[in-house]
Amino acid sequence: MNLLIVLLVFVSMEGATWLIHRYIMHGFLWVLHRDHHDHSNEGSLERNDLFFVIFAAPAIALLYRGVQQNFSNLFFIGLGISLYGMAYFFVHDIFIHQRAKIFTKTKNPYLLAIRRAHKQHHKHLGKEKGECFGFLWVPMTYFKMYFNKK
Amino acid sequence: MMPYTYILINFFTVVICFLASFDRRIKFNKLFGTYLLSATVVAIPFIIWDIWFSSMGVWWFDTRYTLGLVIAGLPLEEWLFFYCIPFACVFTYYCLDQFFNLAWANAFNTLIVFTAVIFLSVAGLLYYDRIYTLLTVIVTLVTLCYLHFVARREWIGQATFTYLILMPGFFAVNGILTGSIIQSPVVNYNPADFLGVRMITIPVEDAVYGYSQFLLNIYCFTIAKKYINPEP
Numbered sequence: 001m002n003l004l005i006v007l008l009v010f011v012s013m014e015g016a017t018w019l020i021h022r023y024i025m026h027g028f029l030w031v032l033h034r035d036h037h038d039h040s041n042e043g044s045l046e047r048n049d050l051f052f053v054i055f056a057a058p059a060i061a062l063l064y065r066g067v068q069q070n071f072s073n074l075f076f077i078g079l080g081i082s083l084y085g086m087a088y089f090f091v092h093d094i095f096i097h098q099r100a101k102i103f104t105k106t107k108n109p110y111l112l113a114i115r116r117a118h119k120q121h122h123k124h125l126g127k128e129k130g131e132c133f134g135f136l137w138v139p140m141t142y143f144k145m146y147f148n149k150k
Numbered sequence: 151m152m153p154y155t156y157i158l159i160n161f162f163t164v165v166i167c168f169l170a171s172f173d174r175r176i177k178f179n180k181l182f183g184t185y186l187l188s189a190t191v192v193a194i195p196f197i198i199w200d201i202w203f204s205s206m207g208v209w210w211f212d213t214r215y216t217l218g219l220v221i222a223g224l225p226l227e228e229w230l231f232f233y234c235i236p237f238a239c240v241f242t243y244y245c246l247d248q249f250f251n252l253a254w255a256n257a258f259n260t261l262i263v264f265t266a267v268i269f270l271s272v273a274g275l276l277y278y279d280r281i282y283t284l285l286t287v288i289v290t291l292v293t294l295c296y297l298h299f300v301a302r303r304e305w306i307g308q309a310t311f312t313y314l315i316l317m318p319g320f321f322a323v324n325g326i327l328t329g330s331i332i333q334s335p336v337v338n339y340n341p342a343d344f345l346g347v348r349m350i351t352i353p354v355e356d357a358v359y360g361y362s363q364f365l366l367n368i369y370c371f372t373i374a375k376k377y378i379n380p381e382p
Contacts, residue, residue: 049299052264060271067276082268089260 002076009080010087013055017088020054048092055085155215156227156336159326160234163319167241176248178241184378185240186233188370193232196363199285200224208282208343215336235360236367238319243312243368255307262310263298267291270358273345282344286355290362297369309368313361320360324352 025047059081066075095115171178203209204223216225246252274287297303328351329335339353347354 048260052260052299056264056267056271059268060275063268063272064275067272082265085264085268086261089264090258093260094257 002073005073005076006080006083009077010084013081013084017051017084020051025050048089051088052085055081055088059085152214153217155332156225156327157217157230159323159336160227160230163238163323164234167238170245171241176245178244181244181375181379184374185237185371187378188374189233189236189240189367191370191374192236192363192366196232197224197229200228203282206281207340209337209339212334212336212338215332235323236363239313239316239364240367240371242316243309244371246312246315247308252308252311255311256304258307258310259298259304262306263294266294277345280343280345282339282353282355286359286362290358293362293365297365301369303369305368305372306365309365310361313364316364320357321350321352324356324360325350328352328356 029050059078062074062078062081064078066072066078069075091114095111095118167178170176171182201222201224204211211225211228213220213225216227219226221229270287270291274284274291277283294306297306326332327336328348330351335351344353344355349357
């Protein structure tokens with residue numbers, strides 16, 4: 001049961017991230033997200049930092065309350081958010097920052113698809129007309145690109 | 151032999167790294183001055199913290215294991231601790247960085263900071279009444295967030311990996327100090343002030359405290375090196 005909660009939360013977080021990215025960052029917080037697209041200035045705050053707070057704050061609160069309530073469901077919801085955040089940042093750091101030269105020559109179709117979709121998202125320099133707001137899950141088109149035999 | 155215990159711990163921590171510093175492939179001896187400067191910068195707040203906690207009885211030292219010289223409530227050996235231990239740490243980091251490409255570890259930077267922030271925050275919130283736990287959590291949180299979000303250092307993963315490699319040394323040094331191998335601990339802790347979770351004999355807080363001390367030493371050393379010994 002607890003495992004199910006963790007898994008469900010993990011999957012829903014992709015949806016939540018999509019919504020936050022689509023309607024908040026490309027919405028009223030565009031001011032913080034803009035330079036991530038057009039590199040208009042060397043803003044010290046990255047989109048990543050904003051997600052960091054968005055993921056970390058509820059996770060901490062839920063885990064804390066959950067432990068206090070003797071490991072209630074809140075704890076496992078917090079755990080799901082934490083695990084999603086960890087997956088998100090790991091993938092983000094590898095792909096976006098290319099901090100490590102691992103996976104640069106990957107043939108893995110899943111990794112290629114999300115990299116391609118992320119590039120597509122960045123083709124648009126403005127707030128509007130965005131596409132591919134997802135992160136670990138992207139539109140089918142991109143998966144088809146790499147999963148189908150040529 | 152007993153009074154030499156703590157000084158010998160310091161000595162053995164340093165001696166191998168010190169001798170290896172003169173190896174012509176390493177030449178860390180050219181950086182001794184740089185190291186002393188950066189270690190002093192980091193040692194100041196940590197020694198103040200140490201004096202404060204000793205005076206409050208959060209921890210105390212069994213002076214039978216020391217030579218007997220006490221400065222500001224801390225045995226001389228404890229003062230040297232803040233130079234000897236980081237020396238081995240910075241030396242190890244420097245060598246690994248020289249000879250190996252550890253950049254792959256930096257793909258884990260945000261993951262490490264994120265996991266640490268969540269874990270430490272929850273621990274701090276739950277055990278805010280234990281001062282060693284709380285202060286260790288706060289110092290480590292501030293250190294990690296500063297390095298990652300403000301100073302934007304790219305080497306957090308690499309440094310964390312080095313810290314893991316240093317674990318056997320950490321267990322040896324802190325193990326003896328907290329009473330592994332020898333009959334009684336050199337450093338004693340007030341049970342009311344920390345979690346009470348010990349790895350063999352080492353309070354789990356020590357590992358986190360050591361981590362922030364290590365990161366800050368790398369941070370200051372790399373800055374000092376940039377200005378004093380710029381790369382040709």
